[in-house]
Amino acid sequence: MYNEPIFLEPVLQERIWGGNKLSTEFGYQTPYEHTGEAWVISAHPNGPSKIKNGPLEDNTLQDAWEKHGELFNRTEAAGESYPLLVKILDANENLSVQVHPDDSYAKEKEGVPYGKTECWYVLDAEEGAELILGHHAKNREELQESMEKGAWESLLKHVPVTAGDFVYVPSGTIHAIGAGIVILETQQSSDITYRVYDYDRTDANGNPRDLHLKQAAEVTNVPHKDPKGEIIQETIEDLTVRKLVQEAYFTVYHWDLRGDSILERKKDFLQVSVIKGEAAITTDNKTFRVEKGMNFIIPNTVKYFSLQGNAEMIVSHT
Known part of the structure; x- marks a missing residue:
């Protein structure tokens, strides 16, 4: 679809x-x-x-x-x-x-x-x-x-x-x-x-x-305990991916794009919010411009996509 x-x-x-x-x-x-x-x-x-x-x-x-x-x-x-x-x-x-x-x-x-x-x-x-x-x-x-x-x-x-x-x-x-x-x-x-x-x-x-x-x-949790977490970073071509949290309900990343990157969607779907800059996303020979303030989902029906530009995004999935 x-x-x-x-x-x-x-x-x-x-x-x-x-x-x-x-x-x-x-x-x-x-x-x-x-x-x-x-x-x-x-x-x-x-x-x-x-x-x-x-x-x-x-x-x-x-x-x-x-x-x-x-x-x-x-x-x-x-x-x-x-x-x-x-x-x-x-x-x-x-x-x-x-x-x-x-x-x-x-x-x-x-x-x-x-x-x-x-x-x-x-x-x-x-x-x-x-x-x-x-x-x-x-x-x-x-x-x-x-x-x-x-x-x-x-x-x-x-x-x-x-x-x-x-x-x-x-x-x-x-x-x-x-x-x-x-x-x-x-x-x-x-x-x-x-x-x-x-x-x-x-x-x-x-x-x-x-x-x-x-x-x-x-x-309320008593006593309060500050959550402990480790931020994990990897680079995929021109995309720096920082995993901010991976917990029972969601995993959240910060993506920093500085050029081109081809990606495979490995989770059921991805939620994406552009928080800075602008870029192009290409799926199945269709290209869409995205910029700060735009929000979208990469559905399960899209297996591969590419990103080109200079932008930061917050990405999440279950």
């Missing part, structure tokens, strides 16, 4: 902490004053991407997953839902401090197929920008006591970041993206968030935003 990449239209999401960089830096048509997220590769019902080319143009990615499993080498064991979600987030202000459940809790308590393990590639960070990643509580009783008292400064761990940093965030990790940071997030296809602290902000109607301290206390 498809002997070419499947290009996708991003879905823009309004967020109280969002800014305008998704427009100014990526060229997306932002419909809100505070546009915080672009769901750039998504089959989630809260923001499914539309296909922009080929026989399935104007269908959603979820439509393709359900009706054309051959594009993803989908089996019954893969379940009914597309497994991954890729976003670009513009944190003009601090995001709420939050935590996500694992698969078993999400299925049992929320009735959804996936919890949320995620990872972040920092695209841009203002001087002095930082994340919250983890906590200092030694046991669950200390965690609950600190939450109830609102002892956030002593509880939460702050981590400075700069552009090019990579952060792995397993389910159960208390976290927050700080103001002045733009990230590309690769995650399980889940939209379950338990808000722990929100800086006493109010919504558009002046009401405090809901917190979910009970659920957060139940799902």
Whole structure:
């Protein structure tokens, strides 16, 4: 069916902490004053991407997953839902401090197929920008006591970041993206968030935003342990490939193209987001120009493809 990449239209999401960089830096048509997220590769019902080319143009990615499993080498064991979600987030202000459940809790308590393990590639960070990643509580009783008292400064761990940093965030990790940071997030296809602290902000109607301290206390990993990982690098012709993480739910790479490279798709399918520069991708004698802000899937029906140009990409697969 498809002997070419499947290009996708991003879905823009309004967020109280969002800014305008998704427009100014990526060229997306932002419909809100505070546009915080672009769901750039998504089959989630809260923001499914539309296909922009080929026989399935104007269908959603979820439509393709359900009706054309051959594009993803989908089996019954893969379940009914597309497994991954890729976003670009513009944190003009601090995001709420939050935590996500694992698969078993999400299925049992929320009735959804996936919890949320995620990872972040920092695209841009203002001087002095930082994340919250983890906590200092030694046991669950200390965690609950600190939450109830609102002892956030002593509880939460702050981590400075700069552009090019990579952060792995397993389910159960208390976290927050700080103001002045733009990230590309690769995650399980889940939209379950338990808000722990929100800086006493109010919504558009002046009401405090809901917190979910009970659920957060139940799902948070105690004590917190910083994830350990090794970045592995290889070179394929003019392409430098850095494997950022390989875990149960996804493997994520940073590709740095400086010339030409011929590649074989060895996984069921590849998700690709262009984060810098421009290039050409050729499949079966069809050539497509790609540039910063474009997102596409190399389907299972494409075995070999070539890249030419100068560009950086974040690539992922299950």
